[in-house]
Amino acid sequence: xxxxxxxxxxxxxxxxxxxxxxxxxxxxxxxxxxxxxxxxxxxxxxxxxxxxxxxxxxxxxxxxxxxxxxxxxxxxxxxxxxxxxxxxxxxxxxxxxxxxxxxxxxxxxxxxxxxxxxxxxxxxxxxxxxxxxxxxxxxxxxxxxxxxxxxxxxxxxxxxxxxxxxxxxxxxxxxxxxxxxxxxxxxxxxxxxxxxxxxxxxxxxxxxxxxxx
Amino acid sequence: xxxxxxxxxxxxxxxxxxxxxxxxxxxxxxxxxxxxxxxxxxxxxxxxxxxxxxxxxxxxxxxxxxxxxxxxxxxxxxxxxxxxxxxxxxxxxxxxxxxxxxxxxxxxxxxxxxxxxxxxxxxxxxxxxxxxxxxxxxxxxxxxxxxxxxxxxxxxxxxxxxxxxxxxxxxxxxxxxxxxxxxxxxxxxxxxxxxxxxxxxxxxxxxxxxxxx
Numbered sequence: 001x002x003x004x005x006x007x008x009x010x011x012x013x014x015x016x017x018x019x020x021x022x023x024x025x026x027x028x029x030x031x032x033x034x035x036x037x038x039x040x041x042x043x044x045x046x047x048x049x050x051x052x053x054x055x056x057x058x059x060x061x062x063x064x065x066x067x068x069x070x071x072x073x074x075x076x077x078x079x080x081x082x083x084x085x086x087x088x089x090x091x092x093x094x095x096x097x098x099x100x101x102x103x104x105x106x107x108x109x110x111x112x113x114x115x116x117x118x119x120x121x122x123x124x125x126x127x128x129x130x131x132x133x134x135x136x137x138x139x140x141x142x143x144x145x146x147x148x149x150x151x152x153x154x155x156x157x158x159x160x161x162x163x164x165x166x167x168x169x170x171x172x173x174x175x176x177x178x179x180x181x182x183x184x185x186x187x188x189x190x191x192x193x194x195x196x197x198x199x200x201x202x203x204x205x206x207x208x209x210x211x212x213x
Numbered sequence: 214x215x216x217x218x219x220x221x222x223x224x225x226x227x228x229x230x231x232x233x234x235x236x237x238x239x240x241x242x243x244x245x246x247x248x249x250x251x252x253x254x255x256x257x258x259x260x261x262x263x264x265x266x267x268x269x270x271x272x273x274x275x276x277x278x279x280x281x282x283x284x285x286x287x288x289x290x291x292x293x294x295x296x297x298x299x300x301x302x303x304x305x306x307x308x309x310x311x312x313x314x315x316x317x318x319x320x321x322x323x324x325x326x327x328x329x330x331x332x333x334x335x336x337x338x339x340x341x342x343x344x345x346x347x348x349x350x351x352x353x354x355x356x357x358x359x360x361x362x363x364x365x366x367x368x369x370x371x372x373x374x375x376x377x378x379x380x381x382x383x384x385x386x387x388x389x390x391x392x393x394x395x396x397x398x399x400x401x402x403x404x405x406x407x408x409x410x411x412x413x414x415x416x417x418x419x420x421x422x423x424x425x426x
Contacts, residue, residue, distance in 0.1 A: 010226035011362035017227055018257045018355055044231045046419045049357065051371060053406055053414035064424040082339045090334060099337070118414060121303060124312070124371040126295045130346065131371050134391070137350030138357070142231055144262065145358065149224035158264060158337040158344050170426045178347070193266055201266035201331060206259045211277040213383045 024153035027186040044146040050135035054118035062108035078159040106184025153186035237366035240399040257359040263348035267331035275321035319397025366399035
């Protein structure tokens with residue numbers, strides 16, 4: 001079939017979104033979400049592939065100011081802990097880097113992993129224990145690109161302890177929080193990653209091997 | 214700014230791709246990849262977000278027939294092992310489900326995780342050991358959607374042991390294979406997931422909680 005080797009007409013639109021996407025910290029405006037956007041984003045996440053079609057994810061929308069303030073306090077403590085591990089040059093550099101937009105974003109979205117979903121025989125998970133966790137990440141990337149398509153920013157905060165976040169939100173035993181995502185309208189998306197702008201890290205070229213390492 | 218709350222004009226194209234994407238097993242034609250498509254897909258993967266901008270992924274393109282035959286033999290052994298765990302009803306159902314297209318696809322693509330990249334101080338990984346692994350999955354989802362945009366199929370095979378695959382491809386110590394992806398032109402993409410068509414699992418509605426579980 002000729003159609004099978006012709007790129008989808010939507011493909012340029014897709015690549016524009018992929019390359020425009022940023023991990024947002026500092027550009028949140030706090031404005032309300034565009035109408036219908038959160039629902040469309042969540043439906044995109046729920047349409048992600050998952051091992052054994054287990055869809056092991058849940059989504060917790062956090063708008064409450066008190067919960068966000070408590071989470072931010074915890075994140076700042078973890079930030080300080082990380083800073084202590086650094087040498088003085090790196091610590092100086094790190095001090096200027098914003099790592100979260102928990103209170104400035106319009107909402108927080110916590111994505112969790114429920115290992116019991118579809119158990120005991122999740123097709124495709126018997127040999128790879130982490131496969132369900134991988135599925136949750138695929139859903140998160142759908143969210144991220146959907147946010148970009150909606151002209152909304154998203155940033156993944158990872159300076160926290162899972163137990164703290166699980167307790168804060170009353171997540172049941174056995175279910176793991178995988179991400180706290182800051183989401184909301186932004187003034188703009190930067191064209192280069194923050195960590196590159198701050199000289200912390202540089203983007204790497206593609207690493208491709210053929211028929212073995 | 215008005216622009217920040219208006220959906221990107223590309224957003225409908227993006228959602229069409231998200232909802233058209235399938236985990237392909239049986240529809241590969243073996244035809245050559247559309248010109249430039251693999252390169253565009255890999256660039257999309259390399260543009261995925263990663264913890265501390267570590268981009269801890271490598272890509273191994275496997276076209277060699279011998280390597281693919283060896284991998285398939287291993288996968289069929291793991292399939293048999295999984296089948297043994299099942300009760301008779303589930304085993305009967307499983308026997309009709311195709312789990313891979315290793316030899317029919319145009320190529321295999323193995324994605325790996327290098328924990329040492331950006332170490333010792335990967336910004337955002339000190340509190341969450343798996344964060345680097347999460348990044349690799351985000352890159353895989355970019356690949357998956359890019360494949361769909363290119364009108365190419367992709368299927369994630371997870372019936373294998375990491376050590377087997379690492380040894381087969383000569384992946385260095387300390388680097389983990391995260392996925393074997395079957396990629397190539399397809400006759401068509403199914404409209405519902407194979408596991409749903411076979412009655413193995415059903416797609417779940419969205420699970421959303423607000424301000425706590």
